Amino acid sequence: QQPVQSPQAVILREGEDAVINCSSSKALYSVHWYRQKHGEAPVFLMILLKGGEQKGHEKISASFNEKKQQSSLYLTASQLSYSGTYFCGTASGGTSYGKLTFGQGTILTVHP
Amino acid sequence: SQTIHQWPATLVQPVGSPLSLECTVEGTSNPNLYWYRQAAGRGLQLLFYSVGIGQISSEVPQNLSASRPQDRQFILSSKKLLLSDSGFYLCAWSVSPGGATGELFFGEGSRLTVL
Numbered sequence: 001q002q003p004v005q006s007p008q009a010v011i012l013r014e015g016e017d018a019v020i021n022c023s024s025s026k027a028l029y030s031v032h033w034y035r036q037k038h039g040e041a042p043v044f045l046m047i048l049l050k051g052g053e054q055k056g057h058e059k060i061s062a063s064f065n066e067k068k069q070q071s072s073l074y075l076t077a078s079q080l081s082y083s084g085t086y087f088c089g090t091a092s093g094g095t096s097y098g099k100l101t102f103g104q105g106t107i108l109t110v111h112p
Numbered sequence: 113s114q115t116i117h118q119w120p121a122t123l124v125q126p127v128g129s130p131l132s133l134e135c136t137v138e139g140t141s142n143p144n145l146y147w148y149r150q151a152a153g154r155g156l157q158l159l160f161y162s163v164g165i166g167q168i169s170s171e172v173p174q175n176l177s178a179s180r181p182q183d184r185q186f187i188l189s190s191k192k193l194l195l196s197d198s199g200f201y202l203c204a205w206s207v208s209p210g211g212a213t214g215e216l217f218f219g220e221g222s223r224l225t226v227l
Contacts, residue, residue, distance in 0.1 A: 002155065032216070041202060041218035042156070087155060089216075099146075099171070100216065102156040 001025055003090045005103035012078050012110045020073040020106045022088030031064050031071040032089040032100055035082075042087060046073070075108070083110045114139035118203050118219035125226055131176075131190040133222045135203030138184065143205040145186040146216070147178055150200040162186060198226045 003024040010018050022031060030049045034042035048054050048064035048071060061074045075082055085107050089100030115138045125131060137143050147159040158171045160178035168178050175194060179187045186203055203219040 034216075039221075039223075041221050042216075044215040044217075047215070089156070099158060099161060100156075101158070104155045 002101055003088055003103040005086075005088055005106050007106060008104070009107040010109070012082075012108070014078060014080060014110060014112055016078055016110075018075045018078060018108060020075070020086050020088075020108070022071045022073075022090070022103055024069045024090050026069065026090070026092050028064075028066065028069050028090050028092060030091045031062075032091070033060075033062060033071075033073050034087045034089065034102075035084045036087065036105075037084045045086075078108075078110045080110050080112065083108055114205075114217065116203060116205055116217055116219040118201075118222050120222060121220060123222060123224045125193050125224065127195055127226055128192045131188070131193050131197070131224070133188040133201055133203075133224075135186040135188075135219055136184055137186075137205045140184070140205070140207070142183060143207065145180060146204040146206070147186065147188050148202045148204060148218075150202065152199070156202065160188070193224075193226045195226050198224055200224075 003022050006021045012018055032047050033045040035045055036042040045060055046062050048062055050066055064071045085105040087102045087105050089102045091100055118135045144163050146161045148156045149159050150156050160168055160170055162168050162180045165180055165183055176190050201222045204216045206216050207214050
Protein backbone atom coordinates (compact mmCIF):
# COMPACT_ATOMS: atom_id res chain seq x y z
CA GLN A 1 0.00 0.00 0.00
CA GLN A 2 1.28 3.44 -0.95
CA PRO A 3 2.74 5.59 1.86
CA VAL A 4 1.08 8.95 2.38
CA GLN A 5 3.14 12.12 2.18
CA SER A 6 2.27 15.50 3.65
CA PRO A 7 2.06 18.26 2.78
CA GLN A 8 1.36 17.86 -0.93
CA ALA A 9 3.12 21.13 -1.70
CA VAL A 10 5.32 23.64 0.09
CA ILE A 11 6.39 27.12 -0.97
CA LEU A 12 9.40 28.67 0.76
CA ARG A 13 11.74 31.60 0.51
CA GLU A 14 15.45 31.00 0.54
CA GLY A 15 16.71 30.33 4.04
CA GLU A 16 13.43 29.00 5.41
CA ASP A 17 12.97 25.50 6.76
CA ALA A 18 10.57 22.74 5.76
CA VAL A 19 9.50 19.34 7.01
CA ILE A 20 8.07 16.62 4.77
CA ASN A 21 6.31 13.68 6.36
CA CYS A 22 5.81 10.12 5.18
CA SER A 23 3.40 7.73 6.84
CA SER A 24 2.76 4.05 6.17
CA SER A 25 0.06 1.64 7.28
CA LYS A 26 2.53 -1.26 7.13
CA ALA A 27 5.48 -2.18 9.33
CA LEU A 28 8.60 -0.79 7.72
CA TYR A 29 12.14 -2.07 7.34
CA SER A 30 13.50 1.03 5.68
CA VAL A 31 12.49 4.44 4.38
CA HIS A 32 14.16 6.04 1.39
CA TRP A 33 14.03 9.66 0.28
CA TYR A 34 14.51 10.89 -3.29
CA ARG A 35 14.31 14.26 -4.99
CA GLN A 36 13.21 14.69 -8.58
CA LYS A 37 13.64 17.81 -10.68
CA HIS A 38 11.07 18.35 -13.41
CA GLY A 39 11.64 15.98 -16.34
CA GLU A 40 14.63 14.31 -14.70
CA ALA A 41 15.28 11.06 -12.89
CA PRO A 42 14.91 10.87 -9.11
CA VAL A 43 18.12 11.34 -7.15
CA PHE A 44 18.88 9.55 -3.92
CA LEU A 45 18.95 11.61 -0.72
CA MET A 46 18.83 9.28 2.25
CA ILE A 47 18.01 5.86 3.61
CA LEU A 48 16.81 5.25 7.14
CA LEU A 49 16.92 1.68 8.37
CA LYS A 50 15.12 -0.11 11.12
CA GLY A 51 17.36 0.04 14.14
CA GLY A 52 18.56 3.58 13.60
CA GLU A 53 21.17 3.38 10.86
CA GLN A 54 21.14 6.20 8.33
CA LYS A 55 22.92 6.69 5.04
CA GLY A 56 22.77 9.87 3.06
CA HIS A 57 23.84 13.43 2.52
CA GLU A 58 25.38 15.29 5.41
CA LYS A 59 23.31 18.43 4.85
CA ILE A 60 19.96 16.65 4.89
CA SER A 61 18.49 15.12 7.99
CA ALA A 62 15.60 12.80 8.58
CA SER A 63 13.97 10.77 11.27
CA PHE A 64 12.33 7.36 11.30
CA ASN A 65 9.83 6.39 13.96
CA GLU A 66 9.54 2.62 13.57
CA LYS A 67 6.67 2.24 16.01
CA LYS A 68 4.56 4.85 14.29
CA GLN A 69 5.72 3.77 10.82
CA GLN A 70 6.53 7.36 10.00
CA SER A 71 9.48 9.29 8.62
CA SER A 72 10.18 13.00 8.32
CA LEU A 73 12.65 14.80 6.07
CA TYR A 74 14.07 18.06 7.41
CA LEU A 75 15.24 20.70 4.95
CA THR A 76 16.93 23.57 6.75
CA ALA A 77 18.12 26.91 5.41
CA SER A 78 16.60 26.07 2.02
CA GLN A 79 18.36 26.98 -1.20
CA LEU A 80 16.95 27.48 -4.68
CA SER A 81 18.47 24.13 -5.65
CA TYR A 82 16.20 22.37 -3.14
CA SER A 83 13.21 22.92 -5.42
CA GLY A 84 11.72 19.74 -6.80
CA THR A 85 9.41 16.89 -5.91
CA TYR A 86 10.37 14.80 -2.90
CA PHE A 87 9.36 11.17 -2.72
CA CYS A 88 9.55 8.75 0.13
CA GLY A 89 9.87 5.08 -0.69
CA THR A 90 9.22 2.32 1.81
CA ALA A 91 10.36 -1.28 2.05
CA SER A 92 8.69 -3.75 4.34
CA GLY A 93 11.38 -6.39 4.28
CA GLY A 94 15.15 -6.49 4.30
CA THR A 95 15.24 -8.74 1.27
CA SER A 96 12.71 -6.87 -0.82
CA TYR A 97 15.41 -6.16 -3.41
CA GLY A 98 14.65 -2.48 -3.83
CA LYS A 99 10.96 -3.08 -4.24
CA LEU A 100 10.12 0.29 -2.91
CA THR A 101 6.59 1.61 -2.70
CA PHE A 102 6.69 5.35 -3.29
CA GLY A 103 4.44 8.05 -1.95
CA GLN A 104 2.66 10.49 -4.22
CA GLY A 105 5.33 13.15 -3.76
CA THR A 106 5.65 16.58 -2.15
CA ILE A 107 6.34 19.53 -4.43
CA LEU A 108 8.80 21.96 -2.87
CA THR A 109 9.28 25.39 -4.42
CA VAL A 110 11.94 27.75 -3.12
CA HIS A 111 11.77 31.39 -4.18
CA PRO A 112 14.55 33.99 -3.92
CA SER B 113 32.03 4.02 -12.19
CA GLN B 114 28.58 2.69 -12.83
CA THR B 115 26.26 4.23 -15.40
CA ILE B 116 22.76 3.46 -16.59
CA HIS B 117 21.34 4.38 -19.96
CA GLN B 118 17.80 4.32 -21.29
CA TRP B 119 16.48 4.87 -24.78
CA PRO B 120 14.64 6.28 -26.48
CA ALA B 121 14.29 9.42 -24.36
CA THR B 122 11.01 10.43 -25.98
CA LEU B 123 8.47 8.37 -27.84
CA VAL B 124 5.09 9.17 -29.41
CA GLN B 125 3.14 6.10 -30.44
CA PRO B 126 -0.39 5.43 -31.72
CA VAL B 127 -2.78 3.25 -29.74
CA GLY B 128 -2.33 -0.39 -30.67
CA SER B 129 1.28 -0.08 -31.76
CA PRO B 130 4.13 -2.07 -30.15
CA LEU B 131 6.64 -0.71 -27.67
CA SER B 132 10.23 -1.45 -26.80
CA LEU B 133 12.21 0.51 -24.23
CA GLU B 134 15.76 -0.53 -23.50
CA CYS B 135 17.98 -0.04 -20.48
CA THR B 136 21.62 -1.00 -19.99
CA VAL B 137 23.87 -0.75 -16.98
CA GLU B 138 27.64 -0.46 -17.13
CA GLY B 139 30.32 -0.86 -14.51
CA THR B 140 28.64 -3.42 -12.28
CA SER B 141 27.78 -7.12 -12.36
CA ASN B 142 24.60 -8.96 -11.44
CA PRO B 143 22.59 -5.87 -10.54
CA ASN B 144 18.96 -5.94 -9.54
CA LEU B 145 17.02 -4.17 -12.29
CA TYR B 146 13.68 -2.39 -12.11
CA TRP B 147 11.13 -0.68 -14.33
CA TYR B 148 9.08 2.09 -12.72
CA ARG B 149 6.34 4.18 -14.30
CA GLN B 150 5.38 7.68 -13.31
CA ALA B 151 2.07 9.03 -14.56
CA ALA B 152 1.78 12.81 -14.85
CA GLY B 153 1.86 14.43 -11.40
CA ARG B 154 1.99 11.11 -9.58
CA GLY B 155 4.43 8.95 -7.72
CA LEU B 156 6.56 6.09 -8.95
CA GLN B 157 4.88 2.76 -9.54
CA LEU B 158 7.01 -0.40 -9.69
CA LEU B 159 6.18 -2.44 -12.79
CA PHE B 160 8.83 -5.16 -12.96
CA TYR B 161 11.99 -6.20 -11.20
CA SER B 162 14.67 -8.74 -11.98
CA VAL B 163 17.33 -10.37 -9.82
CA GLY B 164 19.04 -12.20 -12.67
CA ILE B 165 19.03 -13.15 -16.34
CA GLY B 166 15.63 -14.44 -17.39
CA GLN B 167 14.15 -13.81 -13.91
CA ILE B 168 11.32 -11.31 -14.08
CA SER B 169 8.73 -10.51 -11.45
CA SER B 170 5.66 -8.49 -12.30
CA GLU B 171 4.16 -6.17 -9.75
CA VAL B 172 1.18 -4.83 -11.67
CA PRO B 173 -1.01 -6.78 -14.13
CA GLN B 174 -1.10 -4.94 -17.44
CA ASN B 175 -0.34 -5.28 -21.11
CA LEU B 176 3.36 -4.65 -20.56
CA SER B 177 6.11 -7.24 -20.29
CA ALA B 178 9.79 -7.18 -19.41
CA SER B 179 12.77 -9.27 -20.37
CA ARG B 180 16.37 -9.54 -19.25
CA PRO B 181 18.32 -11.22 -22.05
CA GLN B 182 21.71 -10.25 -20.62
CA ASP B 183 23.01 -9.50 -17.14
CA ARG B 184 23.00 -5.74 -17.60
CA GLN B 185 20.18 -5.31 -20.11
CA PHE B 186 16.53 -4.81 -19.26
CA ILE B 187 13.80 -4.36 -21.85
CA LEU B 188 10.21 -3.18 -21.43
CA SER B 189 7.78 -4.19 -24.16
CA SER B 190 4.20 -4.12 -25.22
CA LYS B 191 2.46 -5.73 -28.18
CA LYS B 192 -0.39 -3.20 -28.25
CA LEU B 193 -0.22 0.12 -26.45
CA LEU B 194 -3.17 1.64 -24.63
CA LEU B 195 -3.79 5.31 -23.92
CA SER B 196 -3.26 4.57 -20.23
CA ASP B 197 0.31 3.44 -20.96
CA SER B 198 1.39 7.05 -21.39
CA GLY B 199 3.89 8.16 -18.78
CA PHE B 200 7.48 8.56 -17.76
CA TYR B 201 9.25 5.21 -17.60
CA LEU B 202 12.29 4.87 -15.42
CA CYS B 203 14.77 2.04 -15.34
CA ALA B 204 16.78 1.62 -12.16
CA TRP B 205 19.38 -0.69 -10.69
CA SER B 206 20.60 -1.56 -7.23
CA VAL B 207 23.34 -3.67 -5.76
CA SER B 208 22.36 -7.29 -5.39
CA PRO B 209 21.16 -8.34 -2.88
CA GLY B 210 19.90 -5.86 -0.36
CA GLY B 211 17.96 -3.37 -2.42
CA ALA B 212 15.94 -2.45 0.62
CA THR B 213 19.09 -1.15 2.29
CA GLY B 214 20.74 0.43 -0.69
CA GLU B 215 20.39 3.20 -3.17
CA LEU B 216 18.38 2.94 -6.37
CA PHE B 217 20.19 4.42 -9.35
CA PHE B 218 17.76 5.70 -11.94
CA GLY B 219 18.24 6.16 -15.65
CA GLU B 220 17.33 9.36 -17.46
CA GLY B 221 13.83 8.12 -18.21
CA SER B 222 11.75 7.57 -21.34
CA ARG B 223 8.72 9.74 -21.88
CA LEU B 224 5.99 7.84 -23.73
CA THR B 225 2.93 9.51 -25.18
CA VAL B 226 0.25 7.25 -26.63
CA LEU B 227 -2.18 9.02 -28.98
